[in-house]
Amino acid sequence: MSRTLRLLPVAVVVALAVSLSLPTGRAQAAEGPAWGLVASTCSESSVAANAAVGVAVVEVEAYWDRFMPTGAGAVNADYVADLRARVTRCLDAGLRVVIGPGTQYPPAWVRALPGSKLLDQRGKSPTNGALDTVFSASVRAAQADYLKRLVAALPASRIEAFRVGTSAEGEMGFPGPNEAGDGFLQSWWAFSPAAQQGTGLAPGTPRSPMPGWIPGQRTWQGQTVSAAAARNWFLWYSRSLAYAVKGQADALRAAGFAGQIHLPSPGKGVLPADLTTATTALLNGTGDRDGSLGRGLNYVDQFAVLAGAVPRLVVDITGVDDASAVLARAQSPAQDACRTGDATAVATAGTPVAAWSSMRFTRAWASRAGLPAVGENPGPPAAQTGGTSSSDSLAEQVRRAPDYARGCGLTTLLVAFEWALDDPDYGVTRDDYRAAVLG
Structure with missing residues (x-):
């Protein structure tokens, strides 16, 4: 998506201990979440406007293709100086800052690296421009070098968090349904030479357990494929995302960053019952209700894997009051808001998790993994951000999101986006946000 419209959603600062029982509504701790905005410019005017309404946290975007536009090691000094100055301005004003590193905006020279292309089972690459940040050793090495330089360029010891992601939106996941642009609704993005044969494979990432097997095929190398073998293949596929996330976190740590690592987690992901069906x-496509299988979003497994591998990891729920919340709110009884006991109920047979909002489901599995959570709303539906035609309006998102954040025990809520609150066409202002926070 366009960087002028889909700016990285990010959130910050969390408690280190999380109970398996979630607070309900205003039973949240008295101090409540920290409130903030996504995609702040940190201009003098925005700092003043944010301070006037009590904004405490801002997310600031960096862009890989602006930072290193011409080649490995070639840093754009003017861009770096401007980025550092803006981040420092926000920090000096007492705002807490999260950095969206913009790894989803690779420069042209990275796109030209050997093994940089994601390939699906039909040999297609995604139309959204996503590169192979999961399996490609060359892309991962360039990405790690960029993250090292970004940390060195910023006052990293004062920064709350960096976020990590693998998708063209800067979130966890492979490209989504029909993003190969060839009319097929499902792609599996693990058919490069690196993923299949191990040629140019990123360190710490295993190659396919069944090289050459295409999901849906009933045999492999003359043998019948069992449901257990298919599940093992999917776990390899989805865990590859976790290994890529860990690689980015490791690069940040190696560069000296000691703060939090935020993992933007879109949607609900694969439901356990649907994975069994699939x-x-x-x-073969059965049981994939929303494209989560092809995107590799298996939070039930991934959160547990990452919790033991990435210290100070925080789940960023990017769908606070998204379209799934609108649907869940219409259920009888409503299934949108988090409830005490969700972290137990979500893993209990018979719980109607398919009716839950993505926010509620994701929060419950993060809690089971012992991971704290922050969140953000999807943004204006008409602006081609995370919002859709089925989402609440931005004004309604701003009204509802603070109570959702309290009820789900989120320690930070960021509203997407700062620019939208400055645009009268969206019908909502910083004062509206403040009023919703104060309740």
Whole structure:
């Protein structure tokens, strides 16, 4: 998506201990979440406007293609100086800052690296421009070098968090349904030479457990493929995302950053019952209710894997009052808001998790993994951000999101986006946000 419209959603600062029982509504701790904005410019005028309404946290975007536009090691000194000055301005004003590193905006020279292309089972690359940040050693090495330089260029010891992601939106996941642009609704983005044969494979990432097997095929190398083998293949596929996330976190740590690592987690991901249905059908498309299988979003497993591998990891729920919340709110009884006991109920047979909002489901699995959570709303539906035609308006998102954040025990809520609150066309202002926070 366009960087002028889909700026990275990020959130910050969290408690280190999280109970398996979630607070309900205003039973949240008295101090409540920290309130902030996504995609702050940190201009003098924005700093003043944010301070006037009590904004405490801002997310600031960096862009890889602006930072290193011409080649490895070639840093744009003017851009770096401007970025550092803006971040420092916000910090000096007492705002807490999260950095969206903009790894989803790779420069042209990275796109030209050998093995940089994501390939699906039909040999197609995604139309959204996503590169292979998961399996490609060359892309991962360039990315790690950029993150090292970004940390060195900023006052990193004062920064709350960096976020990590693998998708063209800067979130966790492979490209989504029909992003190969060839009319097929499902792609599996693990058919490069690196993923299949291990040629140019990123360190710490295993190659396919069944090289050459395409999901849906009933045999592999002359043998019948079982449901268990299909599940094992999917776990390899989805865990590859976790290994890529860990690689970015490791690069940040190696560069000296000691703060939090935020993992933007879109949607609900794969439901356990749907995974059983899908793998019984050998991943032929059955049971994939929203494209989460092809995107590799298996939070049930990934959060647990990452919790033990990435210290100070924080789940960023990017769908606070998204379209799924609108649907869940219409259920009887309503299934949108988090409730005490969700972290137990979500793993209990018979719980109607398919009716839950993505926010509620994701929060429950983060809690089970012992991971704290922050969140953000999807943004204006008409602006081609995370919002859709089924989402609440931005004004309604701003009204509802603070109570959702309290009820789900989020320690930070960031509203997307600063620029939208400055645009009268969206019908909502910083004062509206403040009023919603104060309740």
